Amino acid sequence: MSRRHLVIALGLLAACGPQKVAVDPAIAGRATLELADANFRAGCFDCLAEALKQYESVRAIPVLADVANTGALRAAGLLAFRERELGTTDGGYLDRARQLAAASPALQSQLATIVDLVTLVPWRIAPASASTTASTLANIVEGRNQRLDVLRQTADHDELAAYVYIAFACETGVGLRMGNREMKAAVGAMADVPLVAYRLALCPTSGLAALDDVVAKEPRYKEAAFYKAQNAVRAQKLDPAEAGYRDAYAWRSTWPAATMGIADVSMTGEDFATAADFYERTLALAPRNPEAMLGKVRALSYAARHQEALDTADELLAMQRYPGDAYYWRAFNELNMERYDPAWTDIELADRLLVNDLVPKLAGIIAINRKEYDVARQKLETAQKRNPTDCQTGYFLHLVLTELRSWDRAVTVAQSASNCLGGEIVAAQTEIERIQAADRPEAKKARLIASRQQRIASDTRMRANCWYNAAAASYNLSRKDEAKAFAERVIDDEQLGERARELLARLDNPSKKEERR
Numbered sequence: 001m002s003r004r005h006l007v008i009a010l011g012l013l014a015a016c017g018p019q020k021v022a023v024d025p026a027i028a029g030r031a032t033l034e035l036a037d038a039n040f041r042a043g044c045f046d047c048l049a050e051a052l053k054q055y056e057s058v059r060a061i062p063v064l065a066d067v068a069n070t071g072a073l074r075a076a077g078l079l080a081f082r083e084r085e086l087g088t089t090d091g092g093y094l095d096r097a098r099q100l101a102a103a104s105p106a107l108q109s110q111l112a113t114i115v116d117l118v119t120l121v122p123w124r125i126a127p128a129s130a131s132t133t134a135s136t137l138a139n140i141v142e143g144r145n146q147r148l149d150v151l152r153q154t155a156d157h158d159e160l161a162a163y164v165y166i167a168f169a170c171e172t173g174v175g176l177r178m179g180n181r182e183m184k185a186a187v188g189a190m191a192d193v194p195l196v197a198y199r200l201a202l203c204p205t206s207g208l209a210a211l212d213d214v215v216a217k218e219p220r221y222k223e224a225a226f227y228k229a230q231n232a233v234r235a236q237k238l239d240p241a242e243a244g245y246r247d248a249y250a251w252r253s254t255w256p257a258a259t260m261g262i263a264d265v266s267m268t269g270e271d272f273a274t275a276a277d278f279y280e281r282t283l284a285l286a287p288r289n290p291e292a293m294l295g296k297v298r299a300l301s302y303a304a305r306h307q308e309a310l311d312t313a314d315e316l317l318a319m320q321r322y323p324g325d326a327y328y329w330r331a332f333n334e335l336n337m338e339r340y341d342p343a344w345t346d347i348e349l350a351d352r353l354l355v356n357d358l359v360p361k362l363a364g365i366i367a368i369n370r371k372e373y374d375v376a377r378q379k380l381e382t383a384q385k386r387n388p389t390d391c392q393t394g395y396f397l398h399l400v401l402t403e404l405r406s407w408d409r410a411v412t413v414a415q416s417a418s419n420c421l422g423g424e425i426v427a428a429q430t431e432i433e434r435i436q437a438a439d440r441p442e443a444k445k446a447r448l449i450a451s452r453q454q455r456i457a458s459d460t461r462m463r464a465n466c467w468y469n470a471a472a473a474s475y476n477l478s479r480k481d482e483a484k485a486f487a488e489r490v491i492d493d494e495q496l497g498e499r500a501r502e503l504l505a506r507l508d509n510p511s512k513k514e515e516r517r
Contacts, residue, residue: 029058043195077114087124087257156188170203222251256285275299290321306333324353357387391420407473418466
């Protein structure tokens with residue numbers, strides 16, 4: 001081969017070799033936009049957060065900037081909307097929407113609409129960074145029909161409008177009147193979009209099966225655990241409720257509505273230590289939340305952490321929220337700490353603010369400890385009128401009547417209280433059998449059984465006191481047969497048996513009669 005031919009061949013080979021090709025970033029950007037749109041339509045919280053990242057990642061590509069900015073704004077707005085619905089902490093998504101609009105004047109009109117819709121939704125539990133007064137239930141109800149008419153104009157072709165339309169209809173009560181069929185008709189084909197199907201599943205017009213169907217199709221809906229827990233609470237299924245709230249908390253620990261749910265369920269399940277812990281966690285996420293603070297006061301009180309309960313009640317009073325309850329629980333804890341005078345001051349303050357049977361009942365008990373029996377009788381009689389079925393009120397009233405030597409009424413009230421306490425004992429025994437047979441964690445069963453056993457022991461002791469005091473009062477009224485019948489019920493009692501036998505001996509030997517108390 002000649003030199004000339006060699007040069008030509010080498011040139012041809014070079015022409016066939018690798019070439020540098022200019023890459024169009026819009027191609028990859030469009031693929032990212034498609035993923036973002038799919039995540040937006042999927043609609044779970046994590047899906048929306050991922051969609052926001054994807055939209056923002058392609059905002060710098062000029063040819064895609066407008067679409068990406070609009071998508072990012074819509075995703076940020078819907079995330080802010082969802083945080084308020086869920087009752088999580090504020091992730092700053094509404095602020096992010098404002099920042100996005102500030103960088104793109106064309107988005108200002110969309111921003112105004114999104115801000116209007118988002119701020120209309122009241123926080124389920126307002127976090128530390130959110131205003132508790134900016135949005136109220138009155139705002140969302142006011143003008144609801146007009147707002148729904150506006151949303152309906154775009155709800156059949158826009159996922160965001162469809163979501164907000166369904167949410168607004170359901171939360172204002174309009175959805176109950178419309179029903180699912182009419183709401184679906186209003187959003188048209190959007191009803192099949194997972195984002196919209198999810199919101200419809202949360203409406204009172206739907207059921208748990210609808211939510212399960214959404215989760216089956218899109219398992220990333222971790223927030224669904226929270227709503228399942230709420231359904232379980234309404235069905236009085238505490239273990240599934242707690243499991244659901246804990247799943248929600250495991251997914252997102254900065255969620256005061258979830259911590260509050262765990263606290264409330266624990267309170268109902270008489271796990272006061274756990275309840276106090278999770279009310280405290282709620283307050284760490286939503287400081288000065290009055291419901292969480294009141295729950296903490298109650299949990300600490302029942303856990304016998306009296307000074308902590310007093311300190312928390314003082315915080316509640318400083319907030320000027322639930323003052324009647326705060327004074328009541330102050331009095332409750334002061335009574336248990338044997339601070340009878342401060343307890344009386346606080347229960348009197350509570351009496352000015354609350355009308356129920358618990359306040360006069362506690363006032364009567366405090367008055368007994370202050371040896372003010374006439375006052376105690378008045379308070380306990382008020383409590384009994386308000387709630388005739390409270391056994392403990394009758395028990396304490398019979399003690400006061402005995403101290404006041406109102407023998408005839410003492411017998412009547414003691415007999416009524418003893419019958420009431422007997423019913424409580426049987427009910428507690430039945431509850432123990434039910435708990436033992438239940439498919440529940442052994443630790444929970446043991447705690448609940450121990451609580452009821454303690455109640456049985458307390459009621460048994462109070463019933464024995466009623467029987468003995470009824471015997472003594474009957475004796476003082478010279479009602480021999482009644483006195484004997486009551487006394488015979490306690491002759492084997494460890495504490496009162498000896499006195500009962502002595503009373504029976506006096507009944508058999510009338511010459512030794514003396515006043516008994």
